[in-house]
Amino acid sequence: MGILVSILVGAxxxxxxxxxxxxxxxxxxxxxLLGIAGGFVGGWIFGRDGGIVDxxxxxxxxxxxxxxxxxxxxxxxxxx
Numbered sequence: 001m002g003i004l005v006s007i008l009v010g011a012x013x014x015x016x017x018x019x020x021x022x023x024x025x026x027x028x029x030x031x032x033l034l035g036i037a038g039g040f041v042g043g044w045i046f047g048r049d050g051g052i053v054d055x056x057x058x059x060x061x062x063x064x065x066x067x068x069x070x071x072x073x074x075x076x077x078x079x080x
Contacts, residue, residue: 009052010035013059021067038063 011028014035039055042062049055 005052005055006036006039007032009039009055009059012056013038013063016056016060017063017067020064021071034063034066035059038066041065 010032012035014031014033015028017034017038018031036059039059039062042058042060042065043049045062045065046058
């Protein structure tokens with residue numbers, strides 16, 4: 001059951017993070033992976049475990065951090 005919850009949380013968090021960063025457009029699979037990775041990052045930052053809403057918010061914040069770093073890296077690669 002834990003894997004299904006992780007996939008659900010990852011899908012919702014990745015989708016929400018994709019809405020914040022409109023310059024990226026990911027497939028559902030990529031959004032799920034982004035949300036799961038965001039869950040790890042958010043869990044590392046906040047270090048807490050709560051209900052489903054808390055997990056989604058934590059994963060969302062982590063996914064936004066990942067996308068923010070990706071935007072900074074992508075923006076710094078300008079051709080001269």
